[in-house]
Every structure is written in structure tokens, then in C-alpha cells.
Amino acid sequence: MDAEIQTFEHYIQQQIDTNRSRNLLYEQAKFSMDIEPGFYSALEELLARSAAGEADAISLDLVRFTAHTLLKRLYAVNQFLRVDPGKLEELEGIYRQTWEAMQENGEIQATLRELHYPQLARWLASLFPEHFLEPLKASPVIGNVVCEEYSPQLQVQLFQLDVSRIKQPVIDVGCGSHANLVRYLRSIGVDAYGVDRHLEVHESYLEQGDWLDYPFERDRWGSIISNMAFTNHLHYTYHQDRNQFARYLLKMKDMFASLARGGSFCYAPSVPFVEDRLAAEEYHVKRRRITEGVFISVVQKIAG
The missing domain is CATH 1.10.357 (Tetracycline Repressor; domain 2)
Known part of the structure; x- marks a missing residue:
């Protein structure tokens, strides 16, 4: 059969x-x-x-x-x-x-x-x-957008992660079908997890599903990473699909709240229209240019 x-x-x-x-x-x-x-x-x-x-x-x-x-x-x-x-x-x-x-x-x-x-x-x-x-309606053919899965080394370099001191546990939101970063971090002893809507590898530390449905518990994560994933979609809804924009904003609010004290949310591209409204007494925002028109952000929840 x-x-x-x-x-x-x-x-x-x-x-x-x-x-x-x-x-x-x-x-x-x-x-x-x-x-x-x-x-x-x-x-x-x-x-x-x-x-x-x-x-x-x-x-x-x-x-x-x-x-x-x-x-x-x-x-x-x-x-x-x-x-x-x-x-x-x-x-x-x-x-x-x-x-x-x-x-x-x-x-x-x-x-x-x-x-x-x-x-x-x-x-x-x-x-x-x-x-x-x-x-x-007028076009019989369409293009193909290839969403590359970045190497762990590139992402570590991009976000300037000190993997020996990274605050745990870690979750990669939009980890890619092979969860490269998550598997690399776990190979060096980091307590790392991933969520993506399509997974080619299936492990207990990976969850296949929509990130909008993922339950981000308060004060849960030491580090959240999302490279060209969640905030890329947030930008898209902001400019092209306002019906979904509010849902993305609420989910990002949940993600910030799910950081433990002293934890960081590292993502690209930056979203200044969100970051500029974060309470300065709660979060510290660092934004860095990586190429023309593209910035990354690291938002740290201030330790109380």
C-alpha cells in the first residue's frame, strides 16, 4: 500500500x-x-x-x-x-x-x-x-519567490549573538523548514525551539503551525529570534493587507510580553512604527543597518 x-x-x-x-x-x-x-x-x-x-x-x-x-x-x-x-x-x-x-x-x-x-x-x-x-486576472503566468533558509553562522553573525552567553530558552519564529539555527544551537547545548508553518524535519522541540496561533506565554523566553520572517510579514500587512495588520500587532505585543526580564527579541527587518512606541522604562531598543534600506533590531526587556 x-x-x-x-x-x-x-x-x-x-x-x-x-x-x-x-x-x-x-x-x-x-x-x-x-x-x-x-x-x-x-x-x-x-x-x-x-x-x-x-x-x-x-x-x-x-x-x-x-x-x-x-x-x-x-x-x-x-x-x-x-x-x-x-x-x-x-x-x-x-x-x-x-x-x-x-x-x-x-x-x-x-x-x-x-x-x-x-x-x-x-x-x-x-x-x-x-x-x-x-x-x-490578465497574467497567465506568475513568478517564483524563493525564500532562502539562512545558515546558522550567518544569523549568529547578523544578530551578533554570543552563543556561549545567550539567554535561554531560545525560540526561532519562522525557523525555516529545516530549522537550521535551532538545530545548531541545540548541538552546542543551547535550549532552543522553533516554530514554522512548514517543517521538513520533525522533532519534539519543533512545532509546525501558524505563528499567529502560537501561544507565547508571559515571561517565558530568554531570547526570541526571527530573521526575515515575522516582521517581514508585519511590514507586508502594514502596507498591503490592513485587515491582517491588527492581528500581527497583537501577536508582536504577545511576543514582547513573553520575554523574561533581561531577555531579547532579535529580528530583521526592523519595525520602527512599533519600536518607537515601546515604553522606554520597559524595553531598550538597538537598531543597526545591515544593508541599504534594511535594519535589524534587538529589543531587550529591561531587568527589574
Whole structure:
């Protein structure tokens, strides 16, 4: 069974990769999306097995796999997209409905073009601010934003961390799929943790999830680190998506409150519109330029 599922997963990945540069929000998207021959053949086989009552468990696993694989692709294109658990459930529902329609009518290509892609487009459109959608309707292709995972050494240097004296415990918010910094810190004896919405490695000290849902307990962390992650998204919501901006501000307030006395929040890019409003008797802010137009900040909660 596992080998069979892996084979189907391979063709699903291939199909998503085939359309990686296609814009689902293009007004003629249902005609511009390609259907990869291997994927088509795999669906034919799965439908035949379903008719014989042999594919129900496989199809449920593949629905979840396909939804999560598409999410990874969408995040690669636009790191600022936010898909909450409700939206993920909607996405899985679209794949279930598509599969059920194919089982009922036996039409793969027509179901994809007339039902599946239009449903996906409506779902994706609901994730964007309204003013983003109009220009996207005219473009059949999209770019790809690669979010690099920085080396531990670069981040230590960037924030001028003294790893032998860093206040613990440490959490890396937006630690990246491989949690490089967290794993490095733990390798030298630092009590470090990480949170990210997509993880390729799974350890007890890592949590996969949305940082907006992560419970930052008061006075919990000696150090919080977030390199080109949380505050990058805060800047985006400030300029492009004011509906989410208030949520990010509240979460950042929680993060400051979660610092232990004498603890530090190290992040890039800086957010002067937040830092300038912090109480001077509670927090000490250091801001440093690292390149043209980009600053890092270290905010320390003053020891009482």
C-alpha cells in the first residue's frame, strides 16, 4: 500500500510542478492549465480501482497530500499568503469534491477544467486583498519567490549573538523548514525551539503551525529570534493587507510580553512604527543597518 501511495504522490507532485508558473487567478486559467500525461494515467487507474471498491483509503490520503503539496507551492510563489486551518479544510474539500465528481461522471479532463480549477481559483482569490486581484486576472503566468533558509553562522553573525552567553530558552519564529539555527544551537547545548508553518524535519522541540496561533506565554523566553520572517510579514500587512495588520500587532505585543526580564527579541527587518512606541522604562531598543534600506533590531526587556 505504501509503495502504491508513493507512486500516486509522485504523479501528483509532477502535475503540480507542471503548472508551477501558471496563474490560477488568470481569467482563462481553466484553459491555460496543463494536465500531465502521467498524472492523467494515474487518475484513470485510481478511478478503475475505485469502481472495484479498492481505492477509498488511498484517495483520502491523496486528498490530504495534494492539499499540502499545493500549499508548499503557493508559499514558494508568495510567502505572505496565510492559510488558516479553516481554509486548509476548504482546500481539502475542493479536492474531495473533484474526486467524487470524477467517480460519478468518469470525466477527468472536463472535471478538472470545468469544476476543479474554477473552484481552486475562487479559493485562492479569497486569500488575497481585493486590490491584488484585478492585475492578476490578465497574467497567465506568475513568478517564483524563493525564500532562502539562512545558515546558522550567518544569523549568529547578523544578530551578533554570543552563543556561549545567550539567554535561554531560545525560540526561532519562522525557523525555516529545516530549522537550521535551532538545530545548531541545540548541538552546542543551547535550549532552543522553533516554530514554522512548514517543517521538513520533525522533532519534539519543533512545532509546525501558524505563528499567529502560537501561544507565547508571559515571561517565558530568554531570547526570541526571527530573521526575515515575522516582521517581514508585519511590514507586508502594514502596507498591503490592513485587515491582517491588527492581528500581527497583537501577536508582536504577545511576543514582547513573553520575554523574561533581561531577555531579547532579535529580528530583521526592523519595525520602527512599533519600536518607537515601546515604553522606554520597559524595553531598550538597538537598531543597526545591515544593508541599504534594511535594519535589524534587538529589543531587550529591561531587568527589574
